[in-house]
Amino acid sequence: MTLDGELPMFALVDCNNFYASCERVFNPLLQGRPVVVLSNNDGCIIARSEEAKALGIRMGTPEFKCRELLRQHNVTVFSSNYPLYGDMSSRVMTTLAALAPEIEVYSIDEAFLDMSSFRRYNLQEYGGLMRRTIRQHTGIPVSIGMAPTKTLAKAANRLAKKDPHYQGVCILSSDADIRAALERTAVEDIWGIGRQWSARLKLRGIYTAADFAAAPAAWVQKHLHIVGARIQAELNGRSCLQMELVRPQKQSICTSRSFGRSVFLKEELHQAVATFAAKCAFKLRREQALASMLTVFVSTSPFDADGNRYWGTRTIALRPPTQDSIAIIHAAGVILDSVFQEGPAYKKAGVLVSGLVSDTMQAVPLPLFSDEESALDERGGSIMRVMDAVNSHYGKGSIRLAAENFESWKPNQERLSPCTTTRWSDIISVRA
């Protein structure tokens, strides 16, 4: 419930085919054409434009397995360009932060917004305005779902993406609209219901979100426990699900907190951000994942007067991808220095790691010659990662070991697009 007793209203804004869309922004000839993006070291397909999806190219397919198909249909293939995606993400989030009182960055390309105070406005129209503004400021197409709970906002977003009739904005506010949306949502597509749970639910004859919402609460509580019970309540319009209760599909890990008081000192923010960064690193190791991107954000209270509000965020690439606490804390500190402004009363900060890759499948490239092996012990590896994080921010080679063989740490990225937004040498030139 909001302060004045109104019903809550959440928006979930999600970028469409985010990595593929980023590649298109600076390459307009690719509009309307099939585009795919490959994982680290050009391994698997991790993003597809709508046209590529229509060709039947599946998510996660190894590149070599569909090489012929890609060639036949003249699909444009990109290596993943995390500095570009991270920077485009920051632009989208910064634009969003100006459009709503509170923003919760959920992943590199998704954010929840608190729209409760907008309920009296025409939400369909405002959603359209948000889409146009983001498109105009960043070139990225987004889909927007709005509903009284986060779980319903997720479902609304899915419909906004799938059904062209919504023109990218799906608002679920009346009971009838919510009911119809739940009937159109398969149980496995409910946010937080895993594959395992949906199998068990189907055995019980529960196939749609509407079936799940109507299932006996005691049965849900018994078999799906408190988390399942909260999802069910959310589907029935009772907002109770905290973000942390639903595990994102390991695409990103976020640690953030509102402070109990206003924070003005950079040193204090550094302490908070370092703590969150260490937590993210710990969670990465527990998930056996390496992060390719790191985001830090700081913000004032959403209730501050307009002129006093500040929302700062920045995303950088981690090269090579890492789960090392020292590396992530250092890189987070570097980002904080670049977004911190003297003056605002900070109320919240957070750290987000994304672009996750498995640490077993996608190891750091091994050195070519055995005498380089000493550089790969734990400590040495950590130091390398810290330096790469700093380097990805201040430019390649800003700091490095005297003995470092720079080239051997370069990932395999044969089809990398330019870092148009983060590197001066790659900036676009316009011919008049």
Ligand SMILES: [Mg+2]
């Ligand atoms: Mg997306």
